[in-house]
Amino acid sequence: MTLEIRLAHRFKGFSLDVDFTAPPGVTAIFGRSGSGKTTLINAVAGLLRPDRGRIVAEGRMLLDSDRGLCLPPHRRRVGYVFQDARLFPHLSVRQNLLYGRWFAKLGAGAEFDRIIDLLDIAPLLDRRPGALSGGEKARVGLGRAILSNPALLLMDEPLAALDEARKAEILPYLERLRDEVRLPILYVSHAMAEVARLATTVVLLEAGRVLASGPTLELLADPATAPALGLRDAGALLTARVIAHESDGLTRLEGPAGPLWLPHIDAPAGKAVRVRVLAQDVMLALDPPGAVSALNILPATVHALRMGEGPGALVQLQVGPEMLLARVTRRSAAALGLQPGREVFAVLKAVSVAQENVGGGPSGPMARQGPGG
Amino acid sequence: MFEALTPDEWRAVALSLRVSFWATALSLPFGLLTAFALARWRFPGQQVLNGLVHLPLILPPVVTGYLLLLTFGKAGTVGAALDRWFGVSFAFHWTGAALAAAIMAFPLMVRAIRLAVEAVDPKLEDAAATLGASRPWVFATVTLPLILPGILAGAILAFAKAMGEFGATITFVSNIPGKTQTLPSAIYTFLQVPGGEPQAIRLVLIAVAVALTALFLSEWVSRAIARRIGAA
Numbered sequence: 307m308t309l310e311i312r313l314a315h316r317f318k319g320f321s322l323d324v325d326f327t328a329p330p331g332v333t334a335i336f337g338r339s340g341s342g343k344t345t346l347i348n349a350v351a352g353l354l355r356p357d358r359g360r361i362v363a364e365g366r367m368l369l370d371s372d373r374g375l376c377l378p379p380h381r382r383r384v385g386y387v388f389q390d391a392r393l394f395p396h397l398s399v400r401q402n403l404l405y406g407r408w409f410a411k412l413g414a415g416a417e418f419d420r421i422i423d424l425l426d427i428a429p430l431l432d433r434r435p436g437a438l439s440g441g442e443k444a445r446v447g448l449g450r451a452i453l454s455n456p457a458l459l460l461m462d463e464p465l466a467a468l469d470e471a472r473k474a475e476i477l478p479y480l481e482r483l484r485d486e487v488r489l490p491i492l493y494v495s496h497a498m499a500e501v502a503r504l505a506t507t508v509v510l511l512e513a514g515r516v517l518a519s520g521p522t523l524e525l526l527a528d529p530a531t532a533p534a535l536g537l538r539d540a541g542a543l544l545t546a547r548v549i550a551h552e553s554d555g556l557t558r559l560e561g562p563a564g565p566l567w568l569p570h571i572d573a574p575a576g577k578a579v580r581v582r583v584l585a586q587d588v589m590l591a592l593d594p595p596g597a598v599s600a601l602n603i604l605p606a607t608v609h610a611l612r613m614g615e616g617p618g619a620l621v622q623l624q625v626g627p628e629m630l631l632a633r634v635t636r637r638s639a640a641a642l643g644l645q646p647g648r649e650v651f652a653v654l655k656a657v658s659v660a661q662e663n664v665g666g667g668p669s670g671p672m673a674r675q676g677p678g679g
Numbered sequence: 680m681f682e683a684l685t686p687d688e689w690r691a692v693a694l695s696l697r698v699s700f701w702a703t704a705l706s707l708p709f710g711l712l713t714a715f716a717l718a719r720w721r722f723p724g725q726q727v728l729n730g731l732v733h734l735p736l737i738l739p740p741v742v743t744g745y746l747l748l749l750t751f752g753k754a755g756t757v758g759a760a761l762d763r764w765f766g767v768s769f770a771f772h773w774t775g776a777a778l779a780a781a782i783m784a785f786p787l788m789v790r791a792i793r794l795a796v797e798a799v800d801p802k803l804e805d806a807a808a809t810l811g812a813s814r815p816w817v818f819a820t821v822t823l824p825l826i827l828p829g830i831l832a833g834a835i836l837a838f839a840k841a842m843g844e845f846g847a848t849i850t851f852v853s854n855i856p857g858k859t860q861t862l863p864s865a866i867y868t869f870l871q872v873p874g875g876e877p878q879a880i881r882l883v884l885i886a887v888a889v890a891l892t893a894l895f896l897s898e899w900v901s902r903a904i905a906r907r908i909g910a911a
Contacts, residue, residue, distance in 0.1 A: 353805050379808035386809040392802055397826045405820075409811030454810045556910075 309333070309363050309458060309490055315356035322346060322356070322514040326458020331506030332484050332491045334522070336498070336535070337668050342514040343494040350492065351386050352379035363458050363490075375435050380409070384491075385456030389463045391447035393435035399446050400431040418453060424486060425449045425479055441472040445479060452487055459491040465500060473500075474662065480584045481666040482505055498539040502526060502582040503665030510534055527629035528619035529612040532585065540620065541584035542631045545667055556601075556656065563625040568659050569602040573666065582663035585620060588632035589653040592642055602654040606630065608644050619644075623652055688878065690857045691865035691886055694773060698861055699841035701774075702781035703834050706788060710833060713785075714792035735847075736786040744850025747779055751851075775852035776859050777886035787840055788833040795829020796822075828901045835897035862886055873907055 315321065322342040335343050335559050348354040350361055352368065355376055359621040361369040363384075368377050385406070393402050407418070425445045435443060444464055451459060464480075465473045470549065472596060477500070484504060495501050501508060502522070509519040510531060518531045523543050525531055532540035545559030557571040558580065566581065573579060594603060606623040613619050619639045621632040628654055634644075642650070684692070716722070717729055735743050751758040751769045761767045769775035799822055807817045845863040852859040854868060866882045869875035 351809050353809070378813070379805070380811050380813050382809075383811070384809055386806065388802070389808060390802070392800075392806040394807070394821060396821075405807070405812075406810035409816070450810065460809075590794060 309350075309361070309492070311346070311350065311359075311361050313346065313356045313359035313361070315345060315349065315354070315359070315528070319347075320514060324509075324511070324514070324516050326509055326516055326519050328490065328492060328509070329507055330490055332493050332504050333507040333509060334491060334501040334505035335494045336496065336501050336508050337511035337513055338496055340513075341511045343440055343496075343511055345514075346511070347386075347462050347492060347494050350458075351384050351460055352377060352382050363529075367456070383455070383457040385451030385454050387447050387451045387459065387461040387464045389466050391435075391443040393446055393450070394436075395435055399427065399435065399438070402435065402446060403427075403431075403450050403453055406450060410455040412455055421449050421452055421487075422575065424482055426643075436531065438541065439472075439625045440468050441475050444468060444472070444476050448479065448483065451605050452483070452489070459489045461491060461493045463495055463497075465477075465497070466495075470662075477503060477662075477665065480519070484601060487664070498535060498541075499582065499662050502543055502663065503540070503580060523629070526582075527622060527631055529610060529622050529631060532612075532620055532631065535622075537614075537633065538586065538616070539581050539584075540631055540633065541587075541596035541663075542629050544581045544583060544625070544628055544630065546579055546581055548573050548575050548579060550575055560627075561628070563628045563630070564604050565602075566654075567656050568664065569657060569661070571661075571664050573664075578667040580667040581659060581663050582665075583630060583654060583659065584663070585633035587654060587658035588623075588630060590632055590634060590638070590642060590644070591651045591653055594651050595653060598653065600653045600656070601656040602652075604630070604652045604654070606650055606652045608646055608648040609651060610646060611644055623650070625652060685878075686882065687856050687860075688865065691860050691862050693881065694776070694857075694860065695842055695862040696889075698773060698776045698780055699838050700840040701785075702777045702784060703788075703838045704791060705777075706781040706785055706837065707834060708784060710788040710792055710837070711830065712787050714833075715795050716887050717789070718796040729859050732789050740783065740846025741850050743782060744847035747775075747782065747847065747851040751775065751778060751800045769852070771859060772817060773852075773859060775873045776844075776848050776861055777841075778849045779847040780844040781837075783844045783847050784837035784840040791833030791836055792826065792829050795826040795832075797844070798829075799825045828904045831900050831904070832897055835893050835900075839893045842886065842889055842893075855910060871874040 308330065311326040311328065314323045322345050324346060335346060337343050345354060349356045349359065358371045359369055368373060368382050369375065370675060394405065397405065425448060427445055427449055430438060430442055430446065438446065448464065465476055468476065481504065493504060505522045507520065508522050508525045510517045517534050518525060527542035544561055544563050546559035546566055546618060549558045549560050551557050552572060555570050556567045559566040559568065571579065604625050606625045608621055609624045609629065610622040613636055617635050619634055619636045621634060621639065621644060623630040623632060632652060685789055713732055717725065749755050753759065753770045758769055803816050803821055809819045812820060843863060845867065848861060849864055854860050854864040862882055866879050869879035
């Protein structure tokens with residue numbers, strides 16, 4: 307299912323003007339606050355009527371201002387997961403979950419049990435929203451949206467209101483949702499770590515315009531978009547599979563780019579994961595370094611080089627079929643004679659990869675979206 | 680002093696209860712609508728409406744009663760029309776007392792409901808809409824349950840006010856025993872007669888009992904609702 311979005315809307319001192327197509331899977335709308343993310347998603351939900359626009363979800367017209375068509379929110383079949391959960395305080399958790407189902411004219415069947423199971427909310431069913439923790443509210447909000455039988459899921463920074471521990475608690479549920487509930491998801495976020503873990507496609511929004519869009523692996527490995535993402539946040543993704551948990555606490559992974567050793571990853575052997583490697587954590591060497599503490603040394607070829615305005619440079623590396631980004635100084639780039647085609651070794655400390663940067667990679671046909679894929 | 684009430688006294692108590700009940704029940708839909716209009720909608724003349732609603736609170740009740748007499752009396756434009764077309768008459772009739780009580784209690788009712796409406800987060804209503812609820816359903820399943828405590832508070836306040844209304848009522852429909860003599864009018868009458876004081880005091884006690892019952896009832900109901908909503 308694809309989603310075509312074309313919108314133009316003007317506020318005081320701000321205008322949104324976007325035109326893109328979201329392919330199946332999770333499409334992350336990434337941008338700073340004030341870039342128009344929420345305006346965009348509210349227009350898709352029908353909570354905001356844009357000046358002009360056309361929104362088509364799998365051939366179903368939700369909005370077409372040229373023809374004066376604008377479906378009201380309740381007829382759009384979009385499940386909206388809000389940042390503040392917005393559970394109904396006068397209803398129990400169970401009633402909240404069944405609220406949308408009732409309007410979708412569905413009974414509480416097998417699907418209900420499956421979603422309750424998936425989100426681990428069975429023990430909460432008879433409680434009131436007021437008695438839930440932030441993480442529990444977020445899970446119930448997710449369940450409520452999915453159970454309304456939507457054709458499309460919208461998520462507006464569902465994790466932004468949570469602390470780091472709660473985020474880490476919810477992210478695996480989002481990954482399971484993405485993989486098990488086959489719904490297209492529009493995911494608004496300004497947190498790169500979440501986007502890197504969840505998204506199949508990224509739409510980069512800045513001041514109401516689409517700056518770049520494309521498959522996540524490709525976009526995050528593009529040195530041209532890195533400055534817009536924030537240099538400290540720049541980093542490409544490697545795909546890999548968990549091979550074994552070793553006795554000294556390390557996890558061994560194997561991927562198209564080669565073997566990787568990382569601090570213990572909480573996933574069973576055989577599980578496909580995505581590893582986000584921050585550009586500033588990658589060191590480059592011309593020869594394979596001998597006695598060095600870094601555990602991961604990957605042979606690579608310089609694919610592109612982008613000099614920054616300051617002292618830095620971004621190097622795009624081809625590692626097997628995948629791409630990696632390295633952030634070095636221009637001085638080092640010159641000293642090593644870096645240029646496209648140059649063979650180097652990418653050195654990565656195992657401990658530099660934080661737990662939050664390893665996530666379950668999307669399974670199924672969307673899993674492999676390497677450069678050019 | 681506490682022997683059984685005389686038939687006249689009973690009639691005054693019963694009449695007051697009837698007047699207050701109908702005044703509250705019939706003004707509730709209008710109160711709800713007005714509260715929403717003032718809290719949620721933006722339209723030209725909103726401030727005028729706000730002023731009109733509050734007018735009975737500020738005007739001397741005698742003035743309100745006189746204006747009612749001018750408008751809804753036998754010779755009044757509205758009163759005459761209603762009498763001709765629907766056979767509804769207010770002048771010197773208990774329905775007139777109910778109308779006067781409703782008008783006087785209206786600002787209190789609207790204020791209580793309006794506060795409740797303003798406290799409802801429109802974001803919850805948006806959430807309900809994305810879950811498939813059309814506007815009437817959003818109102819019935821989200822808005823209404825959330826403002827229910829305010830509606831009850833407003834209704835009970837209006838009822839209590841209607842029980843005590845005196846000035847506008849006596850001006851509009853006079854003080855006819857058995858027809859338009861409400862509890863306050865009866866107390867007033869007894870106080871005008873030498874030796875009527877014991878009877879007046881009995882009615883005063885009844886008035887106090889009714890008011891306190893209404894107050895406790897409202898407290899109890901709103902606490903029960905708050906517990907259901909999970910706010911308590």
